Amino acid sequence: MHVDEKTVRRIASLARLKVTDAEAKSLEGELSGILDWVTMLDEVDTKGVEPMTSVEATSLRLREDKVTDGNIGADVTRNAPLKEDNFFVVPKVVE
Secondary structure: OOOOHHHHHHHHHHOOOOOOHHHHHHHHHHHHHHHHHHHHHOOOOOOOOOOOOOOOOOOOOOOOOOOOOOOOHHHHOOOOOOEEOOEEOOOOOOO
16 A cells, blocks of 8 residues: 555644655655555454454453452551541632
8 A cells, every 4th residue: 555745744744743855755655564564464364263352361350349448548648747537638728
């Protein structure tokens, strides 16, 4: 697949990149090469191949879904300048 200079400039504009004329010419060849390589992937027969998220079959360890405070309230507020019962004390900002 061939990428022309107009397409290169459009891509650069979308990516908010400033591209000189020399860079645009160079990028034409590079982007065309990348798209040719991607086109080659279409030739691979993937019928019967399961989609996968990893090269190794893994399963996630599940935990019970329950809400807790972590029992570390005192640790969290240890360095707070003002605290009360494991809560941060802040000045009132809205009347």
